[in-house]
Amino acid sequence: MARLKKSPHKHRKRPIAATIIILLVLGEIALRLYWVLHYTLQSGIWLTGLPGVLWEAGKPTSAGLDLAAAVFRLQWLLVAIVVLIGLLRLRRWSWVMLVVWVSYSLSVGLLHYLYRADIPFTIADFAVMAADAVMVFALNQFDVQRIYGIRRDDAEPAG
C-alpha cells in the first residue's frame, strides 16, 4: 500500500501563545456570530424580508445602518473562519491576515474610543480591544513567528 506523504507542518509543535491566539479568534468568531444571529432574529429578516426603507434623503436610515453593520460583521466572521483554518494548519498567510485584521480592528477601536463620544464605548468594545492587544503580543512571540514562518533565523536562546 502506498504511504501517504506527511505534511511537514504536522511535525511542528504549536506553542502555547499560538493556542491562546486560536482561542481568542474562536471567541471573536463566537461574538460576531452572536451579533449576526441577534440581528437576524431581532429584525426577522428571514421571515419578512428587508426591514423597511434602508436609504432615505441621501443617507442611510437606522434600519439601513443596522443592516450594514450586520453585513460588515458577517464579512469579518467569514474572514475570521478562514484565518482560524489557516492558523490551525500553521500557514504563514494566516499570521499575516490576522495581524492585518487586529491592526485594523485596533485602529478602528482606538479611533472610536478617542473621537466618537456620541457612540458609547461598551464593555464588549473594551473586550474586543483587550483580545486584539493580547493577540498582537502573542503573534509577536518568537516561537509563534517561527512556527508560522515569519522569522527565518533559527537562533535558539543559549541553554
Place this chain on the structure above:
Amino acid sequence: MPNQPGERTVTMPASASDMELLRRFEPVCCYTSGEQFFPMDVEAYVRECSLWEHTPSGEESVLVRQGELDLEELVKPRQAPFRTVHFLRFIENLSITEAAQALTDQALLRRRMNDYFHAGLGRLARGGFLPRLADALFSLSFLLRGKVSAATAASAELAYNRMLGADKRRIHYARLVRQNGWVILQYWLFYCYNSWRSGFHGVNDHESDWETISVYLYEKDGLLHPEWVSCASHDFKGDDLRRRWDDTGELTIEDGHPVIFIGAGSHAAYFRAGEYQAEVNIPLPGWISGIVRTWNRFWTEVLNQPPANPFRIPFVDYARGDGLRIGPQDWSSVMIDESTPWISQYRGLWGLYARDPISGENAPAGPMYNRDGTPRSAWYDPLGFVGLDKVPPPPIALKLLEIESSQIAARKGELEKNILEKNEKLHAMGVRLRAMEESPHMAKQYVALEKKINALADEIKGLRRERSENMAIMQGLAFQLDQLRSGKTGSPRSHIHHLAVPSGSISARFSNAAETWAAASLSLMLFSIAGLIFFAPRYLWAGLAVISILFLVLESILRGAFINTVGRISMFLALLASIVLFFHFWKYIIVGILLALGMYLLFERLRELTR
C-alpha cells in the same frame, strides 16, 4: 578581479632608497565615473587661495590676498589668540551673477567631458520612511549650520580644470617611516574639493580634502616584504582599516601595487569596488538619547521586535571603480616629512571654514594636524592608527612566540611543584584539624587553623586556575608556532571586527516606483497634512496617525517589507490599547495579576506536596 597568492609575491632589497620603495608599492587608485576632482599639487592650489583668520569673536579678516599667497607665505608664523582659526579660501564669495555663471559653465563643462554620474537606485530608496524623515531634518539643518554652496562646488570644479590645464600631474605626497620593526609607506593624496553632497547625494561638501593610503613592510633576510595595506574610510577605525597583503578576496594587487577604490566625491578609500552604505547618526541631546535608548531596549528586549533606529541617515559612498585609474605610470611622487615646512608649520585649515559646528562642511587641516590644530594620529602614530601597534612583524613574532612559549612552559613546571608542596601542607593541616575535633578546649585553635586552611586552599585554587589558563595559552602558542614555522599565516581576516561590504543589488520590488516614491513621499505627506489641517482640523491627531500608517504601509509594500512593518504597527497600536485598558481597568488588571500569581504559586506548592 582579486588575484592568486603567487602573483602577489613582491619584495625589495632592504638597502633600496626611500624613494625606490615608495615608488615600488604606490597604489593604483580607481575612481567612479563622474568624479570631478583628482589628486593634485598643493602649490598650485595654494597660489589660487587667500589666507584668512577667524577670531573667537566671530570676525573674519583676510591675511594674504589671492595671488599673493604661496607655500613660503603660508608657513610664516602668525600670532593669534586662543580659538582663532586660520584657513585658506579657494573660492571667494560669489555674487548672484557669478554664481549663476559658475553653475552654467559647470553644466557646459560636464557636457563637453561627457562624464556623468548615475546614482542608480538612490540612497533614499535604500532607507525606510523614518530615516528619510530624519534625512529631511538633516537637510533642513543646513539652514542653521554653515554650508558650502552649490555655486562654490561649481566654481571649484571650473578652477580645478583650469589648474589641470597648466599642470596635468597626478601627485601623491609620499612619506616613509620606520617604527617598531615596520617600514611604513604613506601616500597622502590632496584634492582641492570634496563634492560628496553636491555631486553624489552624500553628507558633506568642503574645500580641500586629504586622504591617506599606507603599505606596511617588514624585513627578512635582507629583503622587505609587504604585509599590510591600510586606507581610511567612513565608519571604520583601528584594525578594520587594514587588509593583509595575501588576502586574495579583500585586496587586489596589480604587479605589486595595491588597488584601491575611491569613493565618488568623498574620496574615502575602499578595498573592493562597489557601493557602500555609510550611516550618519543625528547628534541628539543627551536626555533624548537616553529616552531613545530606553525605548529601543523595551522595543527589542521586552516586545521582541527587530531593532530600528530612525535617527540614523543612510548615505551611499559610490566606489565603483568604473572611472579614471591612476597607477604607477601616472603618479608624480613628492616626498614629505616633518621637515617639509608646509606640513609642519601650517596648522590651519586647507580650505573654507564654513562655521559648521559639527565640522562636516569645514575644510580639513593638513596631513599632520586635526582641524583643531592637535597632531593627527595617522601621522604621528601610523601603526596605532590601524591597530598594528600590538602586532610585531612576522620574523619578530616567531621569536616572541618562542620566548613566550618557553616562559610559560617554565612557569608551568614551577606551578606544578608549588601546587604539590602546598597540597602536602594542606593535607598535614587537615589531619591536624581532624585531631582537634570533639575537643572543646581546642575550640580557639580549631577556628584559627580552619582559617589558615581556607586561605591555603584558596591559594592552591588560584595556582590551579593559573596552570589551567596557561595550558590553554600554551596550546594556542604551540598552534601559532606550528603555523608560522610551516609558513602558514592563518586567516587574513581574523583581526577584522567590522568588514566593509559593498551592498549588493537593491531588492526593491518595483525599483522605479520605489525610487519615485522615495523622492516624492515626504512632500506628499506634507501636502496631506496641510489638507487635513485645512479641511478637517477636528480630526488632526487621528488623521495624522492614519496618514502615517498609510504611508508606512505603502512604503513597506514597495520595499518588500510589508510583514515587518505591519508587525511593528500592530505592536504600537497594541501598546496604545493597553494604556487605554489600564487607564479604565487598572484595579481589575492588578487584581487579576495578583490572583493569577497566587493561583500559580498555590499550584506549584501543591504539586510539590503531592510528589
